[in-house]
Every structure is written in structure tokens, then in C-alpha cells.
Amino acid sequence: VVCAPSRSSLMTGLHTGHTHIRCNVGGAPLLPEERTVANVLKDAGYNTGLFGKWGLGDINTTGVPWKHGFDEFVGFLHQAHAHFQYPRFLYDNGKELHLKGNDRPGxxxxxxxxxxxxxxxxxxxxKSNPFYLYLSWTVPHFEPHVPEDSMAPYRGRVPNGEEYVNKQGRLKNQRELGPAYAGMVSRIDNYVAALMALLREHKLDEDTLIFFTSDNGGVMGNFHNDYFVNTAGLRGQKTTMYEGxxxxxxxxxxxxxxxxGKTSNHVWYFPDFLPTAAEVAGAKAPAGIDGVSVLPxxxxxxxxxxxxxxxxLPRYDAQTKSFRKEKPMAAMRRGTMKVVRPKPDAAVELYDLAADRGEKSDLAAKMPDVARRMEQQLDGARTEPRQQDEPPHPWWEARS
Structure with missing residues (x-):
């Protein structure tokens, strides 16, 4: 869906209609009693580290990662802070880690x-201890910038696309969007290669379970004719309830x-990660979660x-610090059938993903009983979210 609720599901085992972080407010925190996969693994004897974007509680809140099972954290607490590729500082647990040469205009x-x-x-x-590493890089993401050594190989080979312009002026514009995006993807490749080489060096690669995934679907806007095919031809993109x-x-x-080299058609989602990790570690997952272990x-x-x-993905009103009183944009899948409410309070659409992977043929009018039943199930699958508590942002102007 989008950054913060996806990560909340990943960490807590609750789907986005039950986790209390429902949108990209970003500073709305986990509460002290809300346990994460890091809590579960730490209790099982693992050393735990998070490096990258957190998004589940800003500084001076109850939701910071070192209060939710992580021994070490270096990165961005708030998802909007993570938009900066060259910030003046990151957080090193509760301290500011200032980055050399990133004071304006560096x-x-x-x-x-x-x-x-x-x-x-x-x-x-x-290397000699059981460990859980949550490595949450912030690329590829806007602001679309990457060091020259990653971007240069793609100039003249990848179309520039539309110029990226940040209307608020917080983020730096980018005229060479295509090469910059390709460079960010290549840099991720290099990060993964470095991690794998290190695991091999310390003879850990045969005894380490590695997952690689993304917190939401891709984006298509601004790129020349969807050059990167970010959604593999699926309908929709990030922020929508369609498969893309x-x-x-x-x-x-x-x-x-x-x-x-094997592939699996088993359909699972982020809430399943916590119970899966718990079973691998021989630990017990918290009761009342939505996820199930997919270890089998x-x-x-x-x-x-x-x-x-x-x-x-409900709509949030920053003025009232509450969610709008409406039926949110939502989706539910049962078997191969999927019901979608594409906009708040909109009529639902119905798709058979086995026959219609691209969600082009809405079956709601042809199968009204199925659509009506699944709409009722859709509306009954959620709880009302709590009011969000968004603190002041000491990093808001932390751009370079």
C-alpha cells in the first residue's frame, strides 16, 4: 500500500485494517505494549539491528525502534525524513548522527x-551470535538522487523522462529522472552484493535466511512510457488497491x-512475516495477530x-488528527476472487484474478451476490483506528 502501514504490518503481524498505523502520517507511534518481530526474536536470544527507514514512531515518542526490540538503530525514524538522500543527520538510536559535508548546500x-x-x-x-538484521534502504524512492558513480552509466542509455519537480521545495529537483532511478536500483544491487560477500567471508551464508521484498507496489508517473515496467503490467501502482x-x-x-530457483504460487503478505520468523527461531508469536507462518x-x-x-488506506485529516468518517479505500482477496473499493465510499468492484490478472473485467454486475457478500466481509474485516499523535519534527528542515 504505502510505507508506514506496510511496515507496521511487517513488524506487528497485523493487517492494515487492524494495525493502528494506517497511513503515512509517519510520526504516529507504536504504543509501549505493541510487540514487534524484533521483540520476539530478541526474547529468543537474537541480537537485533535496524538500519534504514523505520516509520513507526518519531523521536521522543513511544514508537522508536529501541523501545520495540531493536538493540541498534541507524537511519530515519519518520518516513518523510527518509525522502532526503543527503540529510544533515540520521538518528543513531536517540542521538543525531551528523553526516559529513551535508550542511547547506553540501x-x-x-x-x-x-x-x-x-x-x-x-x-x-x-558473526558468532544469532542475529536479526532488518536492512531497510530508502532507495529507489523520491527524492530521486544518487551519487555520480551509480548514475553516470545510464546517461544516454535510459530516457530522462519528465523532470521531477518538488513543488514544496523540500526536496531537490531532478532533470535526469530515468538515469537517477536506474542508478538507485544499481546501488541497491551493490549493497546486496556486499552483504552476500560478507556472509560468505564469515561462512554465514549457508545458515542465514534472507528475505528481499518491497513495502508497496511500484510507481509509473514521470517515467518515459513506463520505461522500467515497475508494476509488471499489473493495474494500478503505489497507493492503489489494485494488484500494481x-x-x-x-x-x-x-x-x-x-x-x-523455485517459485511458489502461495499467496501471503506482510503480517505473515512475524509468525514465520518466530517459527524459524523456535519462538512463540503473539496471540491475536492476523499473520500465519509460511515456513511450510x-x-x-x-x-x-x-x-x-x-x-x-484510509484518509487522514491533519487538522483534526483523525481519520475521515467514511468507508476507506480497501481490498480483500478470498481464493482467486478479489473485491476492491477503489476510492472512499465508492461502489465495490469484483475480479477473478485467476482469469483476469490485470483486473480489467469488473464482475460486480454479473455476480451481484458474490460482490455483496464480499463487500460485507470487506467492511467487517477492520477496526476503527485510534487517533494519531503527530509530534513536532526536529528534522523537517534537515535537507542539504
Whole structure:
């Protein structure tokens, strides 16, 4: 869906109609009693580290990662702080970590390089201990900027697309959007290669379970004729309830346990990560969550399918610090059938994903009983979110 609610589902095992972080307010915090996968794994004897974007509680709130199971954190607490590629500072747990050469108008130290190196250092220091590393880079994302060594190879090879212009003036504009985006993707490739090389160096690569995924679907706007095919031809994109907004790859690597080069058609989502990680670690997942362990599917065994999967993205009113009193944009999948409310209070649409992967044929008029039943299930799958508490932002002007 979008950054913060997706990450909240990943961390808590609750779907986006139950987790209390429902939108990209970004500073709205987890409460002290809300447990995360890091809490579960830390209790099971793992050292835990997060390097990158958090999004579940800003500084001076109850939601910071070091209050929710992470021993170490370096990165961005608020999702909008993470829009800066060259910020003046990151957070190193509760302290500001100032980045060399990034005071105005400098742009010397790339934030993701810092976060990635700290993640590698975490692995080195924990090579003899069980560890959980949540490596949450912030690229590719707008602001679309990357160091020259990553961008230069794509000039003249990748179309520029439309110029990226930030109307608020917070983020730096980019005339060469296509090469910059390609460069950000390549930099991620290099980060992954460095991590894999380090794991091999310390003989950890055969005994480490690695997941690689994204928090939401891709974007198409501004790119020349959808040059990067970010949604693989699916309808919609980030912020929508169509498959292009919610379906993402999940790559898993675990030599000797997960068969190499295999694909699975099992449908699962972010709430399943917490119980899966708990089962792998021999720990117990919290009661009352929406996720189920998909370890059987990973191991190539019989896996029970979800009865239903649910997503939503309600609208937030910053003036009242509350969500609008309306039926939110939402979707539910049951088997191959999917019901979508594309806009708040809109009539639902119905699709059979087995026959219509691109969601081009709305079946609601042809199958009114199914549409009506699934709409009732859609509306009953959620709880009302709590009021959000957005604190002041000491980093709001932390651009370079």
C-alpha cells in the first residue's frame, strides 16, 4: 500500500485494517505494549539491528525502534525524513548522527551508504551470535538522487523522462529522472552484493535466511512510457488497491532448506512475516495477530491458504488528527476472487484474478451476490483506528 502501514504490518503481524498505523502520517507511534518481530526474536536470544527507514514512531515518542526490540538503530525514524538522500543527520538510536559535508548546500555523504556500512558492521560484530538484521534502504524512492558513480552509466542509455519537480521545495529537483532511478536500483544491487560477500567471508551464508521484498507496489508517473515496467503490467501502482499497488515480489534464500530457483504460487503478505520468523527461531508469536507462518511453503511443504487477505488506506485529516468518517479505500482477496473499493465510499468492484490478472473485467454486475457478500466481509474485516499523535519534527528542515 504505502510505507508506514506496510511496515507496521511487517513488524506487528497485523493487517492494515487492524494495525493502528494506517497511513503515512509517519510520526504516529507504536504504543509501549505493541510487540514487534524484533521483540520476539530478541526474547529468543537474537541480537537485533535496524538500519534504514523505520516509520513507526518519531523521536521522543513511544514508537522508536529501541523501545520495540531493536538493540541498534541507524537511519530515519519518520518516513518523510527518509525522502532526503543527503540529510544533515540520521538518528543513531536517540542521538543525531551528523553526516559529513551535508550542511547547506553540501551534498557529500549519501545516507544509504552510511546505513549500509553500519549494517555490515553489525553483521561483523555478531558473526558468532544469532542475529536479526532488518536492512531497510530508502532507495529507489523520491527524492530521486544518487551519487555520480551509480548514475553516470545510464546517461544516454535510459530516457530522462519528465523532470521531477518538488513543488514544496523540500526536496531537490531532478532533470535526469530515468538515469537517477536506474542508478538507485544499481546501488541497491551493490549493497546486496556486499552483504552476500560478507556472509560468505564469515561462512554465514549457508545458515542465514534472507528475505528481499518491497513495502508497496511500484510507481509509473514521470517515467518515459513506463520505461522500467515497475508494476509488471499489473493495474494500478503505489497507493492503489489494485494488484500494481499491493503485489510485490518476495525472494527468500536459505541454502539446504529452500530449493534454489523455485517459485511458489502461495499467496501471503506482510503480517505473515512475524509468525514465520518466530517459527524459524523456535519462538512463540503473539496471540491475536492476523499473520500465519509460511515456513511450510518456504520448505516446499503443504501450506494452508489464508481464508482472506485484507488491505486498506484510509484518509487522514491533519487538522483534526483523525481519520475521515467514511468507508476507506480497501481490498480483500478470498481464493482467486478479489473485491476492491477503489476510492472512499465508492461502489465495490469484483475480479477473478485467476482469469483476469490485470483486473480489467469488473464482475460486480454479473455476480451481484458474490460482490455483496464480499463487500460485507470487506467492511467487517477492520477496526476503527485510534487517533494519531503527530509530534513536532526536529528534522523537517534537515535537507542539504
Amino acid at each position: 551534498r557529500q555523504t549519501y545516507a544509504n551508504d552510511v546505513m549500509n556500512e553500519r549494517a555490515l558492521d553489525f553483521v561483523r560484530r555478531n 499497488g499491493i503485489r510485490v515480489p518476495m525472494i527468500a534464500r536459505w541454502p539446504g532448506k529452500i530449493a534454489a 511453503a518456504l520448505l516446499g511443504k503443504q501450506q494452508k491458504a489464508h481464508e482472506s487477505l485484507y488491505w486498506e
